[in-house]
Amino acid sequence: MRLFVDTAVLDEIREIHQWGIISGVTTNPTLLARAAATNVKDVIVQICDLVQGPVSMEVVSTDAEGMIREAREYASWHKHVVVKIPMTEDGLIATRQLAQEGIKVNMTLIFNANQALFAALAGAYFVSPFIGRIDDISWEGMTLIREIAEIFRNDPNITTQILAASIRHPRHITEAAKAGAHIATCPPAVLRKALQHPLTDRGLERFLADWRKLQETGK
């Protein structure tokens, strides 16, 4: 499973990109607002140049015509832009059209397996099931990833990738990988937590202390 970072804050992306573990970025209107990205085009282009992998930029139109117009504009910004389209009837119409034009679509706000199947059949490049928001309403988000993975596996014509979104904690990353997600998009804070372990810290402290002792004995 690959990892994307789920933020529009350029400094955070720059920092985590250095770790060598992320191959894409997802944004949404909330994340762009949180990053105070007033010049959205500039931010998205900078992220694309840095990451050199898929960067999701979401439409805000709700009619197919508007979505298509926005998507063509965003796709013209950079070859790595993937356009996020919400799972609605108009979203499916727009996805079909954009897929035919060769514009990659990340179909977002996926909360059941049929929505994921419809998105795939319409030509979506990614589907984004929102694990955390399902957990929030006392359902099991990871069950959805498992179901979608099984459905996609059963149809060799489906090449759509499962992008597990709304990741809230490190365990979600592990479970998404086991459940068959192709990618998990994670907030920077979750990635930071996921790389830590108290035994790693304690082990390192001990190695360094023993090394210091050895240096002192050798004097």
Ligand code: E4P
């Ligand atoms: C990314 O593609 C999604 O928009 C994002 O992961 C949603 O996360 P949230 O449910 O924490 O807002």
